[in-house]
Amino acid sequence: ESKRPLVVVTRKLPDVIETRMMELFDARLSPDDTPMSQAELVEAVRTADVLVPTVTDRIDRTVIEAAGPQLRLIASFGTGVDHIDLKAARDRHITVTNTPGVLTEDTADMTMALILGVARRLAEGERLVRSGQWKGWGPTTMLGSRIWGKSLGILGMGRIGGAVARRARAFGMSIHYHNRRRVHPDVEAELGATYWPSLDQMLARTDVISINCPHTPATFHLLSERRLKLLRPGAFIVNTSRGEVIDETALTRMLSKGEIAGAGLDVFEHEPAVNPKLLRLDNVVLLPHMGSATLEGRIDMGEKVIVNVRTFIDGHTPPDRVIETLL
Ligand code: 8YV
Numbered sequence: 001e002s003k004r005p006l007v008v009v010t011r012k013l014p015d016v017i018e019t020r021m022m023e024l025f026d027a028r029l030s031p032d033d034t035p036m037s038q039a040e041l042v043e044a045v046r047t048a049d050v051l052v053p054t055v056t057d058r059i060d061r062t063v064i065e066a067a068g069p070q071l072r073l074i075a076s077f078g079t080g081v082d083h084i085d086l087k088a089a090r091d092r093h094i095t096v097t098n099t100p101g102v103l104t105e106d107t108a109d110m111t112m113a114l115i116l117g118v119a120r121r122l123a124e125g126e127r128l129v130r131s132g133q134w135k136g137w138g139p140t141t142m143l144g145s146r147i148w149g150k151s152l153g154i155l156g157m158g159r160i161g162g163a164v165a166r167r168a169r170a171f172g173m174s175i176h177y178h179n180r181r182r183v184h185p186d187v188e189a190e191l192g193a194t195y196w197p198s199l200d201q202m203l204a205r206t207d208v209i210s211i212n213c214p215h216t217p218a219t220f221h222l223l224s225e226r227r228l229k230l231l232r233p234g235a236f237i238v239n240t241s242r243g244e245v246i247d248e249t250a251l252t253r254m255l256s257k258g259e260i261a262g263a264g265l266d267v268f269e270h271e272p273a274v275n276p277k278l279l280r281l282d283n284v285v286l287l288p289h290m291g292s293a294t295l296e297g298r299i300d301m302g303e304k305v306i307v308n309v310r311t312f313i314d315g316h317t318p319p320d321r322v323i324e325t326l327l
Helices: 015-024 038-047 061-065 086-091 104-119 122-131 159-170 185-191 199-203 248-256 295-313
Strands: 006-009 026-028 050-052 073-075 095-097 151-155 174-178 193-195 208-211 236-239 262-265 284-286
Touching: 006 015, 006 038, 015 026, 015 295, 038 050, 038 061, 050 295, 061 086, 073 295, 086 095, 095 295, 104 122, 104 159, 104 208, 104 236, 104 262, 104 284, 151 159, 151 199, 159 174, 159 185, 174 199, 185 193, 248 262
Parallel strands: 006 026, 006 050, 050 073, 073 095, 151 174, 151 208, 174 193, 208 236, 236 262, 262 284
Antiparallel strands: none
16 A cells, blocks of 8 residues: 555644545644644645645745655645745645635625625624613614615625625625626626726725735735725725735725725734724724635535645646646
């Protein structure tokens, strides 16, 4: 019998996934759920045949260059791959895979939750009730803004952007999007979405902007102070993608000054650190990166990781291979 591959997993995964991994591989699982340090990652890649990192692991050039020659696959547990230096991996002929598709609907649900949460002041209302300060119903208390009839600008029309568009349409919003490429006309028609080749022009007619693009060098701080200023009066922003796409310092300043009406943020520029000034604002809903955090989704992600690893080990191209130049 050939030697089973040593698969090192950096974080605690759902039990069913860990059990399956132990059946299939020489799996080194994470006993506790603390993120690995760079030193621990370097140590892991010296002997691992396959590394299964998550979004909390910076797989930078240092880590990749420390890998022993046996490391051939990085099978990431997650869709975003901005934590992995893909060029360094390519230089070492290491294949990278991710888990797209299975967290699309969950992340789109969370995007809607944030849109509704900000517009209808959900977290603020909840805080009011819990504080014991609620004085009873009043015709002008806790007024939010209606999302029906408002325009939603989707930045990044991939799988998640499309799932957000379908939902938002059912809530009576008009759908606009900006993307590097225009999507197929049939898809556009199905989503009822209007394409804006110019992000600036889209922002100028947007009431709610949703970030659904990956973080790449091209999208870093794409929503700069200058661009945020283009939004319509009363506009707000939601982000379930990556914090780096927004200039968080500028956003915080503008929220404080009321230049942006609100924000629903599931992701931050320096997670788990959150700008302390954001914590003091009432017009923001802040979540701890839980856009895809459903039990079902995590199991689906784990199953995808297993399929990628098994396919690769059997000598075939894994289904979710990340091609760096396509990002
Ligand atoms: C995951 C995410 O929680 O998949 C992503 O890109 O940001 C999250 O949905 C994370 O990646 C798990 O590693």
